[in-house]
Amino acid sequence: MYLSSQGPTHDEIDFEFLGNLSGDPYILHTNVFTQGKGNREQQFYLWFDPTRNFHTYSIIWKPQHIIFLVDNTPIRVFKNAESIGVPFPKSQPMRIYSSLWNADDWATRGGLVKTDWAKAPFTAYYRNFNANACVWSGTSSSCAKTNSVSAGAWETNELDAPGRRRLRWVQKYFMIYNYCTDLKRFPQGVPPECKRPRF
Numbered sequence: 001m002y003l004s005s006q007g008p009t010h011d012e013i014d015f016e017f018l019g020n021l022s023g024d025p026y027i028l029h030t031n032v033f034t035q036g037k038g039n040r041e042q043q044f045y046l047w048f049d050p051t052r053n054f055h056t057y058s059i060i061w062k063p064q065h066i067i068f069l070v071d072n073t074p075i076r077v078f079k080n081a082e083s084i085g086v087p088f089p090k091s092q093p094m095r096i097y098s099s100l101w102n103a104d105d106w107a108t109r110g111g112l113v114k115t116d117w118a119k120a121p122f123t124a125y126y127r128n129f130n131a132n133a134c135v136w137s138g139t140s141s142s143c144a145k146t147n148s149v150s151a152g153a154w155e156t157n158e159l160d161a162p163g164r165r166r167l168r169w170v171q172k173y174f175m176i177y178n179y180c181t182d183l184k185r186f187p188q189g190v191p192p193e194c195k196r197p198r199f
Contacts, residue, residue, distance in 0.1 A: 003094040009036040011089030034087035043177035
């Protein structure tokens, strides 16, 4: 599942499950693209088998930050760091996409594991899908037109102390890749947003 705008300088917010060898844990891959450039990946093992039951995967995208959640547990926060020159996806409209795609050239252990087409067709199931969004039209937002607390409640979502504790727990025990610590990938130094506090 991902949010994406169109064109070569597109913005994108990704939630992706990477395939596995039978019996290996699945990897949840997250990425943020701004102005056509990604390279902001974080990957996680989950504390459950995602194929055994339905779970809730959420993205809260606000001008201040993007929060990725699994079953209402925050796993990642990408803060708006435009003040230090880091582009943030906020000026292009995005659509929600959901797909199954053949990513065996990079997604499975660096492309070592290829798709077993004998197991096709591949399917994904969704339940209780919900999208709550504001539509921006020039100078105002559709959310500004409602006085309903419930309709705009997601707009005020911030990480409280328990949310920060859960985020630290996930990142300590389940994060398996963080671009901010990949010095081989960034030998000249990690991207500037990596030097700021997580929340």
